[in-house]
Amino acid sequence: MDTTRDLSLFAGPAVYDSAGAQAVALRPGLTLQLARVACGVPFRAEFAIQDSPVIFGFMLAGLNRCRYEEGPLRRSTRVHGSGSNRITYLPETAGVLECRAGMHRLSIIATREFLEPYLALGRARTPGGLAAALGGRKEAFQWAGRRSVDKMRLVADILGQPYCGGLRRLHLEARALELVGMQLGELLAPGAGLSRTPALGAADEARIREAREILVRDMENPPSLAGLARLAGVNERKLKTGFKQVFGLPVFEYFRNYRLEMARELLGSGAMTVTEAAMHVGYRSLGHFSAEFRRKFGQTPKKFQGR
Numbered sequence: 001m002d003t004t005r006d007l008s009l010f011a012g013p014a015v016y017d018s019a020g021a022q023a024v025a026l027r028p029g030l031t032l033q034l035a036r037v038a039c040g041v042p043f044r045a046e047f048a049i050q051d052s053p054v055i056f057g058f059m060l061a062g063l064n065r066c067r068y069e070e071g072p073l074r075r076s077t078r079v080h081g082s083g084s085n086r087i088t089y090l091p092e093t094a095g096v097l098e099c100r101a102g103m104h105r106l107s108i109i110a111t112r113e114f115l116e117p118y119l120a121l122g123r124a125r126t127p128g129g130l131a132a133a134l135g136g137r138k139e140a141f142q143w144a145g146r147r148s149v150d151k152m153r154l155v156a157d158i159l160g161q162p163y164c165g166g167l168r169r170l171h172l173e174a175r176a177l178e179l180v181g182m183q184l185g186e187l188l189a190p191g192a193g194l195s196r197t198p199a200l201g202a203a204d205e206a207r208i209r210e211a212r213e214i215l216v217r218d219m220e221n222p223p224s225l226a227g228l229a230r231l232a233g234v235n236e237r238k239l240k241t242g243f244k245q246v247f248g249l250p251v252f253e254y255f256r257n258y259r260l261e262m263a264r265e266l267l268g269s270g271a272m273t274v275t276e277a278a279m280h281v282g283y284r285s286l287g288h289f290s291a292e293f294r295r296k297f298g299q300t301p302k303k304f305q306g307r
Helices: 112-125 128-134 149-159 165-188 202-217 225-232 236-247 251-269 274-280 286-297 301-305
Strands: 021-027 030-037 043-049 054-070 076-081 085-089 093-099 103-110 141-144
Touching: 021 165, 030 165, 054 128, 054 149, 054 165, 054 251, 076 251, 085 128, 085 165, 103 112, 103 149, 103 165, 112 128, 128 141, 128 202, 141 202, 149 165, 202 225, 202 236, 202 251, 225 236, 225 251, 236 251, 251 274, 251 286, 251 301, 274 286, 274 301, 286 301
Parallel strands: none
Antiparallel strands: 021 030, 030 103, 043 093, 054 076, 054 085, 054 093, 054 103, 085 141
């Protein structure tokens, strides 16, 4: 995808390339990209990334599906729905981006060289995946942030038109940096206050956050607690106490909520049937999925989708 063309700082009539994207370079190493696809218009674009930047992505509306065919995440699929926000690093990755329910997405694209000075002092607290990205290693990294009105307000401010000319560029740059700072602050923030257990050290906190990324990477085949601890490089006891301290829930309660929230997002978008959504988030039994969905949201998935 082209991420280098300056298209009037998003002002005036929008012009989009074949991937539905419009971009503007704010400063060396920092680019804004806006992608919009109308609801009901079938959209499919192949992509190939070699030297990956770090992408801070925000979905304003719609839903897209990324199917990875080459690279560290090959043979896996990620679905991004309205309100979702992520930090992504995908070296040597190729795949297909599709959407059937429309898409309105803002991405802030940063090079490793741009980010490294901001994170150098906190490198010990940087999760393994992001540290690998900053080091240029060929390891994929994806992190999902909390849905936040404040984030979406900043995104909306970027898309508004309060200034023009040079002031417009300054405004875009300031808001983009604020969003990057908000995402990195959330990623790196300690979980103190959620638990009375002693605060985690920086290295252990990074391992706990890495465990979360491993846990949600393949929802159909989640590792056991022992397997997750081994993959993250932490013992089971520290994983259990640390995970609750950082994320506020036990490991598999967090995983269950994550799957159900994603299923609700898929059903609400109309992109999948109940059966397809259940399978996508890893449920082998439709009855089990329906029962858990109803327990969490107060109605069956079929009734939710038909509301």
